Amino acid sequence: xxxTSTISAVxxxxxxxxxxxxxxxxxNLHLLRKYFDLHIDEDEGEYDVYFEKLGIDTAExxxxxxxxxxxxxxxxxxxxxxxxxxxxxxxxxxxxxxxETLSYIQLSRSLIHTLAGExxxxxxxxxxxxxxxxAFWGSIAERIPNGLIRNFLEAGRYVEKIDMYIRFDYxxxxxxxxxxxxxxxxxxxxxxxxxxxxxxxxxxxxxxxxLDGGAHYKGTLLCYVNSIxxx
Amino acid sequence: MDALTESRxxxxxxxxxxxxxxxxxxxxxxxxxxFPFDPIARVITASDWEYLEKGLIQRADALNRFLFDVYHDxxxxxxxxxxSEFVYSSKGYMPECEGLTPAMSIYSHISGIDLVQxxxxxxxxxxxxxxxxxxxxxxxxxxxxxxxxxxxxxxxxDVADNRDYARLLREMMDYVNGGRGLSVILTxxxxxxxxxxxxxxxxxxxxxxxxxxxxxxxxxxVYYTGLYNTRERVGAIYRRVSDEYLDPLAFEAxxxxxxxxxxxxxxxxxxxxxxxxxxxxxxxxxxxxFVEKMVRYYLGEExxxxxxxxYLPYFKDDFDYVMDNLDKxxxxxxxxxxxxxxxxGSSLAPDKLEELRSLIVEQPRRWIVQxxxxxxxxxxxxxxxxxxxxxDLRAFVVTGRQTSVWKSGLTRFSRNPxxxxxxxxxxxxxxxxxVMKQ
Numbered sequence: 022x023x024x025t026s027t028i029s030a031v032x033x034x035x036x037x038x039x040x041x042x043x044x045x046x047x048x049n050l051h052l053l054r055k056y057f058d059l060h061i062d063e064d065e066g067e068y069d070v071y072f073e074k075l076g077i078d079t080a081e082x083x084x085x086x087x088x089x090x091x092x093x094x095x096x097x098x099x100x101x102x103x104x105x106x107x108x109x110x111x112x113x114x115x116x117x118x119x120x121e122t123l124s125y126i127q128l129s130r131s132l133i134h135t136l137a138g139e140x141x142x143x144x145x146x147x148x149x150x151x152x153x154x155x156a157f158w159g160s161i162a163e164r165i166p167n168g169l170i171r172n173f174l175e176a177g178r179y180v181e182k183i184d185m186y187i188r189f190d191y192x193x194x195x196x197x198x199x200x201x202x203x204x205x206x207x208x209x210x211x212x213x214x215x216x217x218x219x220x221x222x223x224x225x226x227x228x229x230x231x232l233d234g235g236a237h238y239k240g241t242l243l244c245y246v247n248s249i250x251x252x
Numbered sequence: 253m254d255a256l257t258e259s260r261x262x263x264x265x266x267x268x269x270x271x272x273x274x275x276x277x278x279x280x281x282x283x284x285x286x287f288p289f290d291p292i293a294r295v296i297t298a299s300d301w302e303y304l305e306k307g308l309i310q311r312a313d314a315l316n317r318f319l320f321d322v323y324h325d326x327x328x329x330x331x332x333x334x335x336s337e338f339v340y341s342s343k344g345y346m347p348e349c350e351g352l353t354p355a356m357s358i359y360s361h362i363s364g365i366d367l368v369q370x371x372x373x374x375x376x377x378x379x380x381x382x383x384x385x386x387x388x389x390x391x392x393x394x395x396x397x398x399x400x401x402x403x404x405x406x407x408x409x410d411v412a413d414n415r416d417y418a419r420l421l422r423e424m425m426d427y428v429n430g431g432r433g434l435s436v437i438l439t440x441x442x443x444x445x446x447x448x449x450x451x452x453x454x455x456x457x458x459x460x461x462x463x464x465x466x467x468x469x470x471x472x473x474v475y476y477t478g479l480y481n482t483r484e485r486v487g488a489i490y491r492r493v494s495d496e497y498l499d500p501l502a503f504e505a506x507x508x509x510x511x512x513x514x515x516x517x518x519x520x521x522x523x524x525x526x527x528x529x530x531x532x533x534x535x536x537x538x539x540x541x542f543v544e545k546m547v548r549y550y551l552g553e554e555x556x557x558x559x560x561x562x563y564l565p566y567f568k569d570d571f572d573y574v575m576d577n578l579d580k581x582x583x584x585x586x587x588x589x590x591x592x593x594x595x596x597g598s599s600l601a602p603d604k605l606e607e608l609r610s611l612i613v614e615q616p617r618r619w620i621v622q623x624x625x626x627x628x629x630x631x632x633x634x635x636x637x638x639x640x641x642x643x644d645l646r647a648f649v650v651t652g653r654q655t656s657v658w659k660s661g662l663t664r665f666s667r668n669p670x671x672x673x674x675x676x677x678x679x680x681x682x683x684x685x686x687v688m689k690q
Contacts (some may be wrong), residue, residue, distance in 0.1 A: 025434055027478030029466050112271060113442055116454035116461045120393075124269045131268055169479075212480055 026167050032117065033173050033213065034252045035110040039118075040177020042107035046129065047154040048185045049100050050147055053090055057144050060087070074188050084142065091144065092137035100147070101137055104130050118174075119164050125157035172209045176250055179203035183246045187239050193231040200226050203249075218249045256402040257633060260291045266397040272390065275445040282443050287390055288681035290632040291398070294645065294663040301687045304367075304375060304647065305657045307557030310547055312363040312649040315380060315534050317550040319359035322533060323349050333549050334542045335566075341617060342539065343587055344383070344532015346495060348502060348515065355428040355488075355524035356652075359531055362421075363649040368560070369628040376560045376625060378644060379540055382531040384492055387662035387682075388417050388648050389449040392456070394684050395660070410689040414660030417648070418456035424652030425459065425488050428524035432487030434476055436462040439492050440509045450492050459490070469513035472520045488524040489514075495529050537586035537620045538564065561623040565616035574621045578609055582622045596624070596672075627672070632665055632681070642666045644674050645685060661685040 028036075056071035060083055069079045072086055075098045079086070093099045104126070111118065111126040129150045136146055158178070165171050182199045200222075207214045222245040230238060256263075264286070273284040296304070321328050322339055329336045339345055364385025366378040395414050399406050425435040437459050439450035454461035460476060467486060468475050475483040491498060497507040502515035517523045533539065541564050547555040563570035563581075574581065578597045585593030597605060612619050629640035643665035648658040663685045664674035674680040 025460065025476075025478075025484055027460075027476070027482060027484060029463070029477060030479050031463065031466070033479050113451070115271070115451035116459075120270050120452065120455060123271060127269050127271045 026169060028117065028167075028169065030252060032114065033169075035113055036117070036170055036173035037177040037180075037250055037252055039107055039110035039114060040174040041181040042103055042110065042177075043126065043154060043157055044178040044181040045185070046100060046103040046107055047151060048182065049098070049103055050151055050154075052185070052189060053087070053100065054144055057087060087144070088140070088142060091147070092133070092140070094137075100150075101133050104133055104150070117165075117167070117170050118161065122157060122160040122164055125153040125160060129153045169210065172206050173213075173252075176203065176206040176213075179206065180246055180249065184243060187242055187246070193228045196231065197226060197228075213252050214249055215251045218245050221245055222249065256293075256398055256405045257291045259398075259401045260289075260633060262401050263291055263394070263397055264289060266401065267393070270393060270397075271448065272393055273448050275443060275447060277445075288667065289390075289394055290665065290681050290683040292631050292633060292638070293684040293686045294630055294643065295686045295688060298688050298690050300375075301659070303556065307375075307555070308363075308365055308647050308649050308657045309655045310551065310553060310556050311365060311377070311380070311543065312360060312651055312655055314547040314550050315363065315382060315543065316359050316651060318546045319382075319528070319531060319534050320353075320357060321550070323352060323530060328546070328549055331549070333545050334539070337617065338536075338538050338542070338566075339533060342533045342536040344495075344530070344534070344536050346530035346533070349528075349530035352519055352530075353521075354518075354528040355430065355521065358428060358651050359528040360534070360649075361424055361428065361526045361528075361651050363651070365647045365649060367557070367645045367647060368625055368643075369645075371626045371628050373628070375557060377540075377543070377557050378560055378625075379537065380535045380543065381646070382535040383527060384494065385646065385648065386446045386449055386492075387646055387664075388658065389452045390682050391660050391662055391684055392417050393452065394682070398684060409686070412659040412687045412689050414658065414685075414687070417658050417660070418453065420650045420652075420656065420658060421453065421490070422457040422459070424650050425457070425490060425524075425526065427652040428526060429488035430524070432522070432524075433474075433485030434460060435488040435490070436460040436467070436476060436486055437490045437492065438462050438464075438467065438511075440464065440497075444492065446492065453490075462486075462489075464493075464509045464511070467511045467514070469511060469517050472517050472522050474511065474514065474517045474523045486523060488526060490526045495532065498525075498529065537584055538566075538617065541620060560625045563621045565612050565619055565621060570621075571612075571616060574612065575609065578612075578621075579605060580624070582624055583608060583612070584620050584622065586618060586620060594672075598624075630663070630665060630683070632667075632683070634667075639669070641669065642672050642674060643683075659687045 052071060056068045060068040072079045077098060089096055090099050092101050094101050096102060108126050108130050111123050115123050132149055161171060161174055179199050179202050183196060186196045207219055225242055267286060267289055272287060274287050275282055275284050328334050329339060360382040362385055364381035367375050368378055369375050391414060429435050437450055437454045439447060439461055441463055451461055462476060466476055468477060474486040476486050477483055493509050496504045497509045499510045499512060499514040500507045501512045518525050540559065541562050544555040544559060547553055563574050565571040565574050581597050583595045583597060627642050630643040631638045632641050643663055646662040648661060650656055663683045664680045666674045666680055
């Protein structure tokens with residue numbers, strides 16, 4: 022009986038993007054809930070920040086914007102699109118991530134499709150998706166012994182976190198700690214990272230620069246984080 | 253079983269949770285859908301199973317002997333048991349396989365034998381599937397789920413465990429691999445109707461799931477290309493790609509699903525291919541007529557399992573009978589599969605029946621004709637009502653070091669009360685198959 026821990030480059034790429042889209046589903050939903058809360062009793066300018074940061078036209082009514090952001094499959098920033106893209110990758114990785122791990126993506130997808138079918142405006146109804154995403158990451162930690170596979174998933178997760186944290190002006194400490202996690206992934210499997218980009222990004226990861234940094238600084242960081250992996 | 257039937261919705265939710273789907277192309281558009289599961293299991297008694305098991309092993313062994321013979325000495329043709337034109341005009345016959353001996357001389361490693369139980373209780377073989385029989389994954393996962401959902405059902409009923417299919421498959425793969433390298437499952441990809449099965453079997457057997465492009469052939473050896481272009485030798489391929497698409501340099505040149513030069517590695521004996529190439533000649537609907545004769549010829553035994561009563565218009569006596577009784581018979585086009593090309597004479601308008609009669613006269617080799625077999629209907633749940641529907645059983649026979657029958661099978665049923673067609677691609681559902689221990 023011959024076993025191997027090898028995976029193809031295509032699977033590595035899918036693992037990375039599964040990690041990104043699973044994390045984007047989680048974070049997008051988290052942020053959507055946060056800004057939906059502001060929308061209850063704050064000025065439009067407060068909650069429109071969410072849409073502006075994702076480059077969404079803010080001219081629509083707030084109800085329409087929130088509904089589209091939840092259920093519009095044609096929108097590349099919607100939660101339903103995030104879970105579809107996560108599923109596109111996960112369904113091709115069953116044998117690597119195990120059916121139990123895949124099931125959390127499937128559960129999320131089924132729930133979001135049901136809610137979309139009902140045009141359910143209650144964002145709280147999507148709370149189980151947050152729970153499933155957390156269970157998804159728990160299942161990866163628990164069920165996948167192959168460190169190579171976990172590393173690709175986690176690299177995708179951290180790249181996505183950094184991207185979203187920068188876009189939404191998270192405190193430097195949070196961005197830095199995720200960056201440090203990403204550097205562990207680099208140390209585990211250096212060959213799939215662009216070392217020039219790693220060095221440039223490391224040089225920019227300073228609190229003073231982050232606090233003073235304007236659009237150009239953030240744009241540069243976003244550019245680096247999105248080109249750091251070279252699978 | 254009542255507790256289980258009450259849990260039908262829960263079972264289906266679990267199926268959804270695990271992504272148990274199959275793909276269907278309709279009007280050129282690919283859709284994935286759930287394979288409708290019915291919770292009322294088909295029950296096979298221990299004594300029926302003992303009989304079936306013996307008959308299925310006998311049949312699979314005879315078919316394997318036939319395949320070896322037909323690509324080597326052709327004694328069965330020379331001895332006049334099967335007319336040569338039935339072999340050489342078969343779409344499944346591959347001259348490229350002449351004289352080629354697959355690993356361990358096994359051709360049909362996984363035989364999917366479709367049976368029905370007639371109203372009088374007899375089991376009859378409807379067809380043999382020796383190329384890429386699919387469907388084992390559905391009862392595998394269904395049993396896992398139903399045991400979770402209704403443990404009492406299995407506590408109270410003495411049902412043989414069917415969760416060892418992955419072990420049977422893995423042991424067979426290791427046997428034919430012979431330690432040459434990795435064992436992989438080769439899938440055409442996500443848009444194949446059985447992709448769920450490919451990925452689920454890869455997971456459960458701990459084999460690599462390889463896509464076209466992952467495998468290359470160099471100096472007659474097959475390699476799996478890993479990350480950073482590392483290469484590992486492959487010793488056995490459970491291919492889920494049809495013969496004609498398996499090697500673009502040997503067969504269909506436009507195929508993007510195959511592995512260039514795989515045939516060369518296979519011919520050199522450097523890789524086992526499961527099931528072997530060229531098996532289509534033995535599961536041709538025309539050859540089906542001769543399987544009982546094969547059992548007598550190769551094994552010197554009387555066949556335990558019998559075919560549904562079948563006529564070949566190629567033979568004069570059969571032709572005359574078919575012409576006299578066409579409106580009462582089932583006519584099957586030997587080149588079709590998946591429930592297509594099956595016509596019930598009784599359902600045809602007179603002009604269409606005459607059209608078909610002319611086709612049979614013109615091309616008698618193209619058709620087999622069978623008596624209508626009145627299946628023993630099985631109960632299914634339609635809404636909350638129990639109704640009876642036509643159903644068949646696909647038994648899986650695995651041939652490695654020895655031939656064994658998986659103690660389960662795929663029971664497919666028609667959801668249409670007027671239909672005999674149970675294929676999933678035509679709207680059929682499935683149920684678990686319980687083989688009782690006692």
